[in-house]
Amino acid sequence: MIGKGKAIAHTRASMQYGWNQEKDAQVIFSQNLAADSPNEVTAEFRFTQELNQNCKNNTLSFVLSPTIDDGKILDKKALSRICAEFMKEMNLKDRQAIAFVHTDKEHKHIHLYVNRIDFKGQGYNDSFIGKRSQQAAEKVAERMQLTTVKQVQWEKEMNLSSIRTEIKRRHDLTMKQFRPRSFEDYIKGMETNGVKVIPCINKADKLQGFRFEFDNFNLKGSEVHRSMTGGNIGKSLASGKTIPNFLRENTQLKLAGKTVELSTGMVKAIAKHVIKEVISKGLDIGMGL
Known part of the structure; x- marks a missing residue:
């Protein structure tokens, strides 16, 4: 499984892409959110982000891509577990988060969006987030007996x-x-x-x-x-x-x-x-x- 991550500012646009029904998107993971549309999720994110005015790129965007063969056997429950385990591995704890799975292509992949600002107004340190995302994905894949990048x-x-x-x-x-x-x-x-x-x-x-x-x-x-x-x-x-x-x-x-x-x-x-x-x-x- 491959993991990619970065901090972004265009939260709504990314949410709308992730929620695009033309890509057969399905919500597989949600945490600390009540909304059921991209605009509403973005609004909930922003409400929390108001607690920290200094952080500009205040949404974390991750893409988790199992191998094609692994993707074929992963159901919604397993995909949700991938997100939860990844959140734990990245030490993202109780932040607001939502994830969609895209199955429009042969290569099934997850888009996970996490609020960089927690409920105390603390911003998540995004230093080397790309490398840390891959390392976390590797550990989750090993834990769930999925194919790792090294394999x-x-x-x-x-x-x-x-x-x-x-x-x-x-x-x-x-x-x-x-x-x-x-x-x-x-x-x-x-x-x-x-x-x-x-x-x-x-x-x-x-x-x-x-x-x-x-x-x-x-x-x-x-x-x-x-x-x-x-x-x-x-x-x-x-x-x-x-x-x-x-x-x-x-x-x-x-x-x-x-x-x-x-x-x-x-x-x-x-x-x-x-x-x-x-x-x-x-x-x-x-x-x-």
């Missing part, structure tokens, strides 16, 4: 790790199986092996690298493996060739529906690699290796 991040990292490994494996297979001589050959070979290669074109209409799409993941080459940046793929393609021959085959590429050139950085990286390769071969021959 989601861990699962995502595990999935990403296996996806990176698989894309790299298919990259290596493509280089060995098809021995591509150009970027166009490489892209076709990767697509044959189930990976969509998306050229990254800069503002100067020049190719500067690639993204790789596989199993609903879309990653930059550098995110997959350092050998899969545009420059390093170019180096692999250029091995065993002269610079003029390689650039003749790759200077004008028909990618993403238009003709593009290699970026200056890619040309320099590839040229430097080819020159080193030529020098290395010359040294080996000269030494009789």
Whole structure:
């Protein structure tokens, strides 16, 4: 579950958004309030807020978002408990508060509004409220056996790790199986092996690298493996060739529906690699290796 929070001044507008029936809003939590409309709730908030004239952003607005799977099984009672536990965790105690659940999207989420001013006229300290909101949501999720942000991040990292490994494996297979001589050959070979290669074109209409799409993941080459940046793929393609021959085959590429050139950085990286390769071969021959 994700928690977000901030102090706001536009109480009525936020209440009206939260209560918008077009979003299938439903009141799931209310505390120390008698009102049953946005305007009336705002008026009750303001009556208490009159006790503290120094506080301007005097309403606390929170959004609590369970994961999609958790949201499917959370009924009104459970959603109300989330609000109550969150209020307790944030040390909001007996302040006026109201919460709505929005189910207009697949991702069910709660809008919780709390009066920053208590009945003694004391204002709630909103320092680092965003971070504290997330920490409180984490604790509530753990207490209620819901999925936490840390669990989601861990699962995502595990999935990403296996996806990176698989894309790299298919990259290596493509280089060995098809021995591509150009970027166009490489892209076709990767697509044959189930990976969509998306050229990254800069503002100067020049190719500067690639993204790789596989199993609903879309990653930059550098995110997959350092050998899969545009420059390093170019180096692999250029091995065993002269610079003029390689650039003749790759200077004008028909990618993403238009003709593009290699970026200056890619040309320099590839040229430097080819020159080193030529020098290395010359040294080996000269030494009789």
